[in-house]
Amino acid sequence: MDLPCSWYSLLIPLFVFIFLIIHHCFFTTSNTQNVLLPPSPTKLPIIGNLHQLGSLPHRSLHKLSKKYGPVMLLHLGSKPVIIASSVEAARDIMKTHDLVWATRPKSSIVDRLFYGSKDVGFSPFGEYWRQVKSIVVLHLLNNKTVQSYRRVREEETANMIGKIRDGCDSSSSVINLGDHLGSLTNNIISRVALGRIHNERESGIAVKALLEQLLALLGTFNIGEYIPWLKWLNKINGLDNRVKKVAKDLDEFLDSVIEEHIIKREYSAGEAKDFLDVLQEIQNGKETGFPLQRDSLKAILLDSFAGGTDTIYTALDWTMAELLRHPRAMKTLQNEVRGLTQGKSEVTEDDLKNMEYLRAVIKESFRLHPPNSLLVPRESREDVKLLGCYHIPVRTQAIINVWAIGRDPLLWENPEEFRPERFLNSDIDFKGLNFELIPFGAGRRGCPGSTFAIAVIELALARLVHKFNFALPKEEDLDMTECTGITTRRKSPLLVVAIPCST
């Protein structure tokens, strides 16, 4: 009886051993073998591929994608990040699996500046984001509301034209057109969002400089985001203090504007509503029944400045720069605008709808110079297959290199050439359906401000080329070097000679 017992006692560990071997061979091993990850450039310990981003990441990533393909897996510090540089990959992320990629990566800087990411742009996917996005889409940026700001756009562009005219007292005076475009976008967004332009003299707050700092911080590289155990460095390099100071100053400014609105509302009912008026009505439960806290209201207002001013300015600056470098395109545009407004002293928004070439110029400028070259990062909410083959784990970031897509020779003939004609008689638009041209992103997290932005850009461009002939100060070519930041701006100021013309 003793022998079978010891025989059995040997069998059990043997079975366990065989089970573990089988499990290892057929399950553990086969799982990792079946998982296909996108190609990756070699990474370094700790920093991963951070050193390969360079000062202009859209260009460095474009170069890497030529070697590793249109879908790459990089590690920025400890963060896995997918870089998509083709129409197919962009469509897969923003259309096929839009819901999986519908959240944004968390950022401590954004949390500090946007009241715990209570805005629309950086808020994590969920019920709160749905509610604030629908407020913005339905109440602030729908077609009808955008139309209602027509007077603001027409007055502010007329002011800009007047100031440029004052600045060019002789045919050789050089003006900084970029400054005029910057003031135009700031003034329009200020009036639309806050009801009026706020200047330093009256409030003691340098609002324009403060907003510039907000944008600069959003474009700042934060080591703690990628290598969390190094986040103490932000205390030493001053980043934490800068963020704290800007957040405090912005908060004080927004509080003062809100108080002013509460007083104003008592005696100016019936005036056109600005964003803050509408948000205050929603806060009082008049419009949606959804309670909007004061912090959320301030975060949404900041979104319009962060999302609207720099992007529109950047688009206008690149477009004028390209037109200055391409006198034939400039002439064709002037002929269209002047031809369609014959006998009129001023272009109005009614005149714009027939301006095909104007729209083609704007599209071509977006193709070559999307203001957000890498869009705004998304993050996966669950494991997902990319392009049906690559396994992408949950919490991987996705960066879409629209700058690279705009220069893909498989999509565009002579992609480096500025040639608006390619968009005449073409169905390609930037509304998020044609993934060849997605400067405003696409899908659920797509930009809600595109109609607003296009209305400003079209009117400003049409009026500029209607009223002036432009030339570069010297015979040399314009510097098209880019600079780093949340938007990809041109580095040097846009200095031009503007010659008023009698139309």
Ligand code: HEM
């Ligand atoms: C030329 C002008 C503009 C460009 C190029 C632009 C571009 C973008 C891009 C690329 C995104 C991310 C899209 C995505 O993840 O798919 C975005 C999101 C956003 N934009 Fe714009 N934008 C512009 C103007 C505006 C304006 C005028 C406003 C508001 C006044 C605005 C408000 C927003 C908001 C709130 C979001 C976040 C949407 C979300 O996360 O759900 N943008 N924009």
